[in-house]
Structure formats: C-alpha cells, structure tokens
Amino acid sequence: MNRRLVVYVISDSIGETAEQVVKAAVSQFECNDYDIRRFSYISEAEQIREIFSEAVNENCVIVFTMVVPALRRLMLEMATESKIPIIDIMTPIIDSIQTIIKSEPKNEPGLIRKLDEKYFRKVEAIEFAVKYDDGKDPRGLKKADIILIGVSRTSKTPLSMYLAHKNIKVANVPLVPEVPVPEELFEIPSKKIIGLTTNPIKLNEIRQERLKALGLGNEASYANMDRILEELEYADGLMKRLRCPVIDVSTKAVEESANIILEIMRQNAHLK
Template sequence: MDYQYYVFIVSDSLGETASHVAKAAMNQYLNKNYIVKKYNYVRDADAVKEIVVEASKHKSIILFTTVMDDLKRIIIDECDRFKIQYHDILTPILDQFSQFFDDKPMATPGTMYKLDDDYFERVAAIEFAVKYDDGKDMRGLKHADVVLLGISRTSKTPLSMYLSHKNIKVANVPLVPEIPLAKEIFQVPKHKLIGLTNSPEKLNEIRIERLKALGLSSDVEYANYDRILQELEYADRVYKQLGCPIINVANKAIEETASIIMEITGLNTKFK
C-alpha cells in the first residue's frame, strides 16, 4: 500500500509518550492515508541522521521525545537541513516545570520506566487479572480490589486488563442463568462489586461478529435475541440481590468505563 503521509516517532527511551500523544492527535484525521514509523532508544547522531534521511524520502513529520539536549539539537538541525516538519513534545512542558520547581530536570532517559515498587505492583496486578479472569478461580475474589460481574461480551476481560495497568487487582466472573452464583461472590464487600450490562441490540451485534470470527454460524442460541434478553434479565436480578452498582457499557470506551469504576469504588486514588 502506498502511503501519502509518514509520521516518524523518535525517542531516547520506549517512545510511549510520543506514541500516545501522536495517536490522540491523529485520531482526528482518520480519513488520511498515513503510516507511523517508530524508533526507540535513539541516543546518537548517526541514528538520527539515518532516520531523517529516510523521512526526507516522503511527506513526513517527526515527533520526538528526548531529555538529552545534545540529541535534541541534532534532531532539530537535521530536520531543518532536510526541511522536514518536526515537533518537540517534551521540551515545552519541561520548561514549564523548570519554572514551577525552580530547578532543572535530571535529563536522564527512561526514568518513566525505572523498576520501582510501582512497576512491580503493576506486574502483580496484571498477573492477578490473568489468573482470575472469567471466573477461573473463585478463591481470588477475596484478594481483589474490584470484582466485575456480567454476562458474555460485556467487556469484563478488557476492563480487567486495562484496570490492572493502573495497579488495580481485578477479578471478573461471568453470569450464566443456568449456573448458580458461587458462594464466594456473596463474601465480597459490596463496595468492590460492579455489575456490567449492555444493550440487547449491541450484544446481539457483538455476539454475531464473534461467532463469525470463530467461523461459526450466527444462527445459534448464543446470539439469539430472546436468549440475550433472558441473560440480561437474569443479570439485573443478580445485581439487585447483591446490591451492587450497574454500569451500562454500551457506546462507552474502555477508558470511560474504567474511569467510572475507579470513581465508584474509590480506586481513582490508585490511578497511575
């Protein structure tokens, strides 16, 4: 495929900061034919020159994050030499904080990803979410920061994984009318329980697409509209029995639903 626009992301570390900023901006231009080329751990002049030469072959913009003044100067000089548009993502905010703190930054690459207690807590939370996903082991519920309940395709697993990256230990349990509720659910404090639901129309659409992806016929009970209504009614009864808050995930991004969950449960203080 021939791309009309090239977005180069250059970083002296992982490049996640530049990637997220670029994605947020580029999502406003989904009608454009562009490709993103990412270069991380770029810390010397030769590497910069190779990247800029490659960028000069296309209609390009270079977004970069570096705390190394010498490297920043090289990137800017090379971009100017080849007349390539560029944007320095970090320097403006570092300058603001230098004024705010009346101090200079450390200028040490990769400090965002140092192996500190926060990092190991995040790894533990991710491992927890995987271990206690989809009701695999009910014994984990008592150790969870939050327990998500919901019928199939109500975003339990994506939410669990997203929240785990915020250092939150999440277990999730599927609700099926034919399977009695596990006794461990009733032992979870109410403030840790969250019920998830969705619109029947959205569930029908999602389940049909899921079956197609698996190469299965959509003409099965799993995607049957009446069956979906039955499951939703059952879930509502469970939520009322447990007295837990309910979030309708229809037309909500994972990030939005996760933010609501953290607010309801008071876990927003753990946001990283």
C-alpha cells in the same frame, strides 16, 4: 605490607548501584583483602559526620550517591577536611543531563526504586487479572480490589486488563443463568463489585460478530435474542441482590467505563 582496603558506599537511597560500581572497579585489581561497607538511606548531616568519624581511621575511599545538594556539599567538605578520597557517582551524570535537556533535577532520593516498585505492582496486577479472568478461580475474589460481573461480551476481560495497568487487581465473573455464581461473591462488600450490563440489541450484534469470527452460524443460541434477554434479566436480578453499582457499557469505550469504575473506587475510599 598494604593495609586492608575499605570502601564506604553512602547513599540517600539503597546504594545498590554504587556498590555494584565499586565491585566492578575492585575486580580490576589483584585485591582480595577489602571490605565494602554500605550505608543506606542517609538523610541527615549527623549521620554523615558519624560515618566520617569512623572512616578517618581506615585505609579507605568513599563512594556516594546523593541527590540532595546540601548533603552532597557536606560529603565533599568533610572528605577534603579528612583527606579521604571521595567519588561522587551521581552528580556528573545529573549535571550532563541537565545541560542537555535544560531542566532542573528533582533532587528526590529513591525515585528509581519507586519506579521499580510501581512497575512490579503493575506486573502483579496484570498476572492477577489473567489468573482470575472469567471466573477461573473463585479464591481470587476476596483478594481482588474490584470484581466485575456481567454476561458474556460486556467487556469484562478488556476492562480487567485496562485496570490492571492502573495497578488494580481485578477478578471477573461471567453470569450464566444455568451456572451458579461462586458463594464468595455474597461474602464480599457490594462496593467492591461492579455490574456490567448492555443494550440487548447491541449485545446481539456483538455476539453475531463473535460467531462469525469463530466460523459459526447465527443460529447458535449464543446470539439468539430470547437467550440474550434471559441472560440480561438473570444478571439484572443478581446485581440487585448484590446491591452493587451497575454500568451500562452499551455505548462506552473501555477507557470510559474504566474511568467510571475508578471514580466509584475513589468515592468508596473517601467514604471509609
């Protein structure tokens, strides 16, 4: 009668990939009596020796994903000494890629997980920017890394999305003289708020183009110069009350304005 199969999955990261490979392989057999034992984040020789001291008494095979050369060599040496079948999943793939691209591997554990985490942080930041765009929900202001304020057509939304792709959670609030700003805005440290302003003539041109795109005439108050000056004066007064940094976006591309915001964030972090 066959003894119970034990598969040791040893990894210097999570080990999920190796475990899935093992499950796929085992599924090819009529084998219901097996156990997969996963050992994650193995980073020291002593940990490997402890695992082998247990494995030597089992009817087992060892599958591992190790990128640190010294630990990989130890795994193979101990498997030979213990006469335990061992499969190195990563090395053949890494060696093949190295041969083709003529570049040395980083040999750093957990890189794919770091990339995944970075990706999900970006997705979260983008979803945040969409949810709290244009003052939709003031509850997001206290959760944001940065709050952008300014009159209509001062690049609040494009900047929010650009910064979201840098994993920064951004909320933005439109400034309209007749509409009170959320009270939460006065409860947030001024260094987290960035005011956006622009040249009135430039803003007039942008708003006229916006009206054309919507099929509306230039007579709308939205593009009226007196109205624009009123809005900018109101916004300027509010930004002074909030004592927040102000960026003139008149002649700046989104990337340029974003870099200024990032620099402000870096300076604020340095002053903590």
